Amino acid sequence: MASSDRPEAGDRRVNSSWDNVSRLPLARARARVLILYVGGTLGMRRLQPSNPASPLANVEAAQLAEELLDFGCEEGISWQLMGLTDPQGTPVPPIDSSEVGPKHWLWIARMLERHYAEFDGFVIIHGTDTLAYTASALSFLCVNLGKPVVLTGSQLPIFNLRSDARQNLLHALLVAGARASGLPLVPEVTVCFGDALLRGNRSRKASTTGWQGFVSPNYPALGSLGESPRIHTDLLYPMPPADAAFYVGRALYDQVLDLTLFPGIQATQVGALLRQPELKGLVLRAYGAGNAPEDPALLDCLGQAASQGKTILVITQCREGRVDLGRYASSRGLLQRQVASGFDLTPEAALTKLMWVLANEQGEEVRVQLQQDQRGEQSYARHEVRFQLPQHEIRPEWQLTARSAGAVRRQSLEAAVLTLGLAGPADVQVFLNDHCIMQLVGAQGCCLSDVTDGVRRYMVDDRPFHLRVSSDRPIQLEQAELLLTTES
Ligand code: ASP
Numbered sequence: 001m002a003s004s005d006r007p008e009a010g011d012r013r014v015n016s017s018w019d020n021v022s023r024l025p026l027a028r029a030r031a032r033v034l035i036l037y038v039g040g041t042l043g044m045r046r047l048q049p050s051n052p053a054s055p056l057a058n059v060e061a062a063q064l065a066e067e068l069l070d071f072g073c074e075e076g077i078s079w080q081l082m083g084l085t086d087p088q089g090t091p092v093p094p095i096d097s098s099e100v101g102p103k104h105w106l107w108i109a110r111m112l113e114r115h116y117a118e119f120d121g122f123v124i125i126h127g128t129d130t131l132a133y134t135a136s137a138l139s140f141l142c143v144n145l146g147k148p149v150v151l152t153g154s155q156l157p158i159f160n161l162r163s164d165a166r167q168n169l170l171h172a173l174l175v176a177g178a179r180a181s182g183l184p185l186v187p188e189v190t191v192c193f194g195d196a197l198l199r200g201n202r203s204r205k206a207s208t209t210g211w212q213g214f215v216s217p218n219y220p221a222l223g224s225l226g227e228s229p230r231i232h233t234d235l236l237y238p239m240p241p242a243d244a245a246f247y248v249g250r251a252l253y254d255q256v257l258d259l260t261l262f263p264g265i266q267a268t269q270v271g272a273l274l275r276q277p278e279l280k281g282l283v284l285r286a287y288g289a290g291n292a293p294e295d296p297a298l299l300d301c302l303g304q305a306a307s308q309g310k311t312i313l314v315i316t317q318c319r320e321g322r323v324d325l326g327r328y329a330s331s332r333g334l335l336q337r338q339v340a341s342g343f344d345l346t347p348e349a350a351l352t353k354l355m356w357v358l359a360n361e362q363g364e365e366v367r368v369q370l371q372q373d374q375r376g377e378q379s380y381a382r383h384e385v386r387f388q389l390p391q392h393e394i395r396p397e398w399q400l401t402a403r404s405a406g407a408v409r410r411q412s413l414e415a416a417v418l419t420l421g422l423a424g425p426a427d428v429q430v431f432l433n434d435h436c437i438m439q440l441v442g443a444q445g446c447c448l449s450d451v452t453d454g455v456r457r458y459m460v461d462d463r464p465f466h467l468r469v470s471s472d473r474p475i476q477l478e479q480a481e482l483l484l485t486t487e488s
Pocket of ligand 1: 039040041042095096097098126127128129130153154155
């Protein structure tokens, strides 16, 4: 329905099933919000109302809209509730979020794009089970987002007297209708649940029952919606430039896997998964700071997949913290197999980011883009400095120069790992901009060294890295690479 077709106050059509709009007359509204009803518990009823054991299923959009008519009236927020439609405009019935997948994320994104100009903000009613995946996927698909997109759901249906649904939905409306509610504008994809407003691509479902059902383990909450709602503006993702048009991505590559390491995992199992020809990406939930068993067969499976152009994105199984490849000997095997570091990505953000990057990039650029912060989803970024080396040449001293993929500033440098591939044993010294940053005695093969202090001290912002590798005897240098981790 076009905005000019909207019914006025007192018009009985506000209660009819075809328009699904709030009771607030448009003339009195200070903000307009689109409520997109995808499904989930919030809009469910028992299939047999008198039987408490009967399963819950979603009601139609019109029935839910009836229940919300007064929502937002006090605050001056007028809304319109729509069900999901596919790209041809065919309505998709509301669904349990177990049914939601990449095609639905693309459809939701398309609807945001189609209605972007008409509304001041967007609320998405979604089942809680996969809500964090949808929030993460939307954050990558939305480009130049300058309006709030707030996902919410509930632990109990809105039709129950005792339920968290009303409060969650009202909070989401306040955030999406910032123009009317007076809250600061949050130009991001967020999750509003319980008292918390969380960045969508940092959120995770943490409880199947508690009112505070979602957490953001590696980034503070963007706001708290208790008695007096507060938004922490210093934590928000920046507004896009005024002339940058909003649009959404059109593709996700869904031939990916998410695999958790466990004690006893076998190379044959992993190999069988990775051999699927269509598979292009794997999220690997490693131990702790990105550690894996030093089982050569397992590591070779991963290495082979990487050399066939499959991307392995390593995240941690821990609830909090980040991957720090190279910190423990047990992560070096992964580091040597050209995996990408997912730092402190949630599993939901890692999987959807991988799908999004694989749909949009090719070759080396997949790893480069994966390791950069794209939408505030990770706190660190990795920059690779690859030094080109002539093959078969043997020298006592190597002068190497290369730029990093992406700008690196000393102030934001967190860690630097140098990988040297040496044919034959030698005592080696490495200089950065003529200052010694490392010495190796009797080194041979693939040597990884933490050179954070030296790089921090002697690098020059935005300039190429000048490396001198000198050895006590002529050697062949087969590989030289600096991996730089910065705060993003
Ligand atoms: N199974 C429901 C869903 O994810 C659970 C919920 O909404 O809380 O759709």
